[in-house]
Amino acid sequence: MARSSPARTGWLLSTPALILLFIGALGPLAIVVVYAFLEPGEYSGVVWNFSTEAWFRVFFERDIFDDTVSMADAHLTIFWRSVKLSLLTTFITFVIGFPTAWFIATRPPTQRAIWLFLITIPFWTNLLIRTFAIMEVVRNQGLLNSFLMWTGVIGRPLQILYTDTAVLIGMAYVYLPLMVLPLFAAIDRFDFKLIEAGYDLYASRTKVLRRVILPIVRPGIVAGSILVFVPSLGAYVTPRILGGGKNMMIGNFIELQFGQGRNWPLGAALSLILLLIVLVALIAYVRVTSNDGGRDGQT
């Protein structure tokens, strides 16, 4: 045929997107993969020799004197803390975000824009500054402790700053809008007549929430959870400032390898582990949620 087939034209038209995808996503990822299998340079960078030492060091450590191998407990603690804090952040943002999104979606249309606008205001300020603001709230002589001591609930200031709790508060605050916005989009599309239908068919208020509202707005919950969980797992600024450097998360640990640690291959390997955790979490999440449809019926 003289004319080019639609399939070939389609490929041609999508080249800009493909090039961008390659330069922006696949290229850098390939570099990270390659670096994870090289030897670290003495001061920084890499030596171009194939090595799996970085991967070994992710999970194990070798004693400097007698070369005995043991589990790298510190690393596993960091992984676990990252996953735990990210899951908790997702949970907290959902618990706060769902009623917030519901509230906004049930306002008259003219007021909705104002509420949504208010939700996005924190985005206007630099993350670093917002994190320092949280620091001001939770530190020993900060707002929270002063208030609690003034009311007499506590006698001495609580040590919140430089603990996991501070990191959690900071992350929940930073990522809350990412939960609220997709939830709002889902609730906004929700047909409120279905609530009446549920009540009418003998469902109690909790049953209506569990059996009608939550399953229907599930896409919003999934989207919000992914948007919060993924950046939480790789968070760097918040745990660095509020965790005080001792309570590291994966992000800080990776940074350490590229900076003071001068071990780029280990940093690259850790980045890939982070990617893997995210991937596993997403697959698990999608599987769990997509099975729900068939589960909650009686047939």
Place this chain on the structure above:
Amino acid sequence: MTENAAVEVQKASRVYGAGSSAVRALDEVSLTIRRGEFFTLLGPSGCGKTTLLRLIAGFETPTTGQILIDGKDVSQTPPNQRRVNTVFQSYALFPHLTVSQNIGFGLEMLGRPRAQIKDAVARMLALVKMEKMADRRPQMLSGGQQQRVALARALAPEPEVLLLDEPLSALDLKLRKEMQLELKRLQTETGITFVFVTHDQEEALTMSDRIGVMSAGNLLQVGAPREIYNRPVNRFVADFIGETNFLTATIRNGIPRLSNGEAVQAKGPARLDGKTVTLAVRPEQVRIDPEGPIHATIAQTVYFGTDTHCHLRLADGTELVARLQSPPSGDIGLKAGEKVRIGFVPGAVQMLEG
């Protein structure tokens, strides 16, 4: 109080808002719906019929007055504790559940055993002829099919009363006619009390055992379709149900006379002597009659197939429509501008207050 009452509404009012902006959607309405009957609430939009339905369903509570279901005051009972189910105008089927799961939802919430739910769902699917669609999602069904599922879902828990909020308004004419018969069949088969809300007077006349006509938050008349059609209590009911001609007349010696003195064949009570009244007469009860007492001019004739509508003008300018059966030739032989005499079928003229 009444032995076989399914629903009793006692002086129920519903007011929205407060102060000067308060809207009285329902104004001290009292009504008794009998067990097993097909009762229709008929009225234009905004007349309060849907508000009344929502009060019975429990989605709203009356500002004053009571709602009794099966003799018990349920005014403050939430909808999930009333043995009443609703078919919503928009159907409100659960999009995340299959047809079977939708139908079984009510029974499941009532905590019925699985086997019983399964049987009931199968029975309901058969009743509305949707067996083949059991595992589909509502989004994959046509409007008529969704309608059937909504009906089956509301009927499955075997409620005391089934409430239907303009359920046919989203369907096209042909489907609507089918569903009217279908609804009537379902009501007869199940024996459940149906309370049906509509603004379509034809729908109300064809399906109902009794009709309640509403306007501006008030219940104007309750009665069988024939009663409502032939003996409307006031001008609003006469006008809203079917087509009606209105004449203004003054009663002299028990006989209503038009302004030019022509007598109308009807009897007025002697107590109204000297008073001005409104006379209502249906177009099919108007006759072109050379012996008739009233003079009229033909304004135009409109051919409708089986009928021909003949628009007439009386001496005082009142316009009147006569619905005449079309003769085999199709031409009733009357021309615009022609002068004729008309009369009314004996007993057809209603005398209305207001």
